[in-house]
Amino acid sequence: MDADDHVTDPAPDLNPDSVTDPATDVFVEHRDLLFTVAYEMLGSAADAEDVLQEAWLRWAEVELAQVRDPRAYLVRITTRQALNRLRTLKRRKEAYVGPWLPEPLLTAPDVAEDVVLAESLSLALMFVLETLSPTERAVFVLHEVFDFGYDDIAAAIGKSPSAARQTAYRARRHVDARRPRTPVSAAETRAALESFRLALATGDLQGLLDVLAPDVVFVSDGGGLRLAALKPVVGVDKVLRYMAGSAGKAGGVLTGEPTTVNGNPGLVLRVDGVIDGVLAARVENARVTALYYVRNPEKLTRVESETALTSR
Template sequence: MDEHSDPRTDRATEAFLAHRNLLFTVAYEMLGSAADAEDALQETWLRWVRVDLAQVRDERAYLVRVVTRRALDRLRAVKRRKEAYVGPWLPEPLLTAPDVAEDVELAESVSMALMLVLETLSPTERAVFVLREVFDIGYDEIAAAVGRTPATVRQIAHRARRHVDARRPREVVHPAQVRAAVESFRRALETRDLQGLLDVLAPEVVLVSDGGGVKQAAPHPVRGAGKVARLIVEGLGRTGIALTSEPTEVNGNPALLLRVDGEVDGVVAVRVEDARITGLYYVRNPHKLTRIASETPLTLR
């Protein structure tokens, strides 16, 4: 977006930038990929600069509608791409500012655990759920964005909500409790402490690792505290690598940035319930680690 002397373009730029963080958040929650979200934003901008702003009553609503359409088109293409992905697919982790963690609703909506649940929805269900449940957009606006009637959108929203509620974490855990679990996991990880891992991992824990065919990763989710703990300890012992970890904030939630021999190896996000880790999400694919060096601003408004 280059600067122009044209007052109309200047006004369009100002309006777009005022809502840019919101538009990115909408696109990211629909797509799970920062790169694809940025592409959807670029397409939205190209559409926006051709609009007669005098005919737009609500710039925010209009822009949300456009970015939703662009993201929905892209989501259908991305879904086909994910089907050919090597190994398990995880959302692209984003380094986020502390204010995202303080906004409980926002932090839950972009958490790795919920983003994975959203992957089980159809593209239209995901768009409707995100717009209604996360951003509290009205049914008429959603209908205009997804090309359905308001009555149909209500039905889709009800079905999507029921589907997500059956799979999302049972309760929102306080960030301090998550940080405590992450710290216990970090200590056990760095010391190769099998019992320490077993103490912090819930019996039903699931480890999902995403290498994208570029980095080594488990080809399927690993289930159960014993299997996960042994995989971690034996893997570290076999390689003899110099592993270090540092606490960070990813997708609005406490996480760990792992380094091997000083080089970034991946990000571990967690799902915590009843003070123990029930989900470990390890992103190693280097193509998905481009947003962990600087904070990505997110917002629901």
Template sequence: MTEDGAGEATESFVAHRNLLFTVAYEMLGSAADAEDVLQETWLRWVGVDQEQVRDRRAYLIRITTRQSLNRLRSMSRRKEAYVGSWLPEPLLTAPDVAEDAVLAESVSMALMLVLETLSPTERAVFVLREVFDVGYEEIAATVGKSPAAVRQIAHRARRHVDARRPRQAVSAAQTRAVLESFRGALESGDPQDLLAVLAPDVVFVADGGGIRQAALRPVAGAGKVARFMAGGIGRKNRGNVSVCLSPAVVNGSPALVVRLGGEFDGVMAVRVEDSRISGLYYVRNPEKLSRLASQTPLAVR
């Protein structure tokens, strides 16, 4: 590659880096793996004849998606051996991410968990079509399927996701209000206060990765979740361990950063429906908390 070609390749990659990271992250649910995919994408991109590329954004997305699909296979083996429930790696994001409805929902903890239930190809097709508005012909070339097959996969994936996503869109302001009530209930340690803010069928999922103590299986039902939370964080707050719950924007949505005894402990993200929490996600695994020290820039264009 000539010096001019190398310069053009670098300029294009840097210009689209946030977009490519977002593609990889939505495919993998892991910032660390997404960064590895970007390194692999770069190594392949610098070997491409830039004069032969008509649409650099599309070409880079194609490389990133293919590398992400390869990475998903090795990740599935790691997840099978994972201790307890697995949650996506949380990202501290800028407040303006919440203003982009498509981007905010696509990286929300709730939707990322739904994406985990899709096959790798379904996930790639859904993410590229629904989030990044990639055409069917380009997706077909990326995943090695015919355009007709991709349309069917997209329809199947969309139907699967729609059946599991919240029935109504919830604004960031509504989520913040519910979180504030939840924080007050946790600080009071009263299960009845928690019941008032939890949906009857709420599900609590904790991820300690076998490093930090966490429920090994999801806890379902408002009564069980209220007792679990009151007996955990609530009890610590009433004992000799201070609990600090600070608001933050995580994965494009309002969330709570948890500190116990002054030490950073984890992050709580929520799914809100009908002004109550229907999903509560607590990431405590320290290996997944490195992206909460500074904001991660995301992009869909």
């Protein structure tokens, strides 16, 4: 059966404790990988979960004995469904109020140990991935993050291996032009964020000026549900004025809690103990060059418990 054939069987209970047949067993074994692939392509946990359900419907009709590489086959199914969902999301994002940032996920420390995966999951890079076409994004994710060969990628996107290779080249050039030239360690990012947090908590203007780059960019996502800038704020003076105005309107006591978001250091900001948003940063030369602040409450449901992500 082709990986894209439609079936209507209901998805099973995917709790590992309830596994009762080989097909479900294989699907559950690779579930975290499939979720990670879908999330990398979509930037939305809810949509990634929907893609997994759709992928299961197709996998349930496959003759397992005829599948040479279940991992590659499952990723192919998942990629095709994610590409379909990306096109739907494109229309949704065109009507979105203000900048669209990925849904932040609280992740376990081991995600940060996979340097390639952690970089690809960072809000900074996922924000860049939003500028790729759906096919470019799929190819970039499968090749650069999950190390799939062009034959497997071609099967997933319905193109020839040479076309997949050319798409990968275009996507990599686009991404490389927009990400830091020098890799930054998690420790350096954590230190810059901590300096920012302390300066913000104490109202230390000079401390903020010291840690923020002159051309820092502040991107906030309220989704029309919470106050947020309708376009990126550029320049340290404008960013500080915007943050001061937002803090004044929020009222209450603002606190920042260091955490690991998408495999990278981040802050959960609270006002009087209630989550206000999740903040991530892009750091270069020990200074913050970009801040990404997700306030949309619909995107803050996965910052209280860890989400399992993996590239294997």
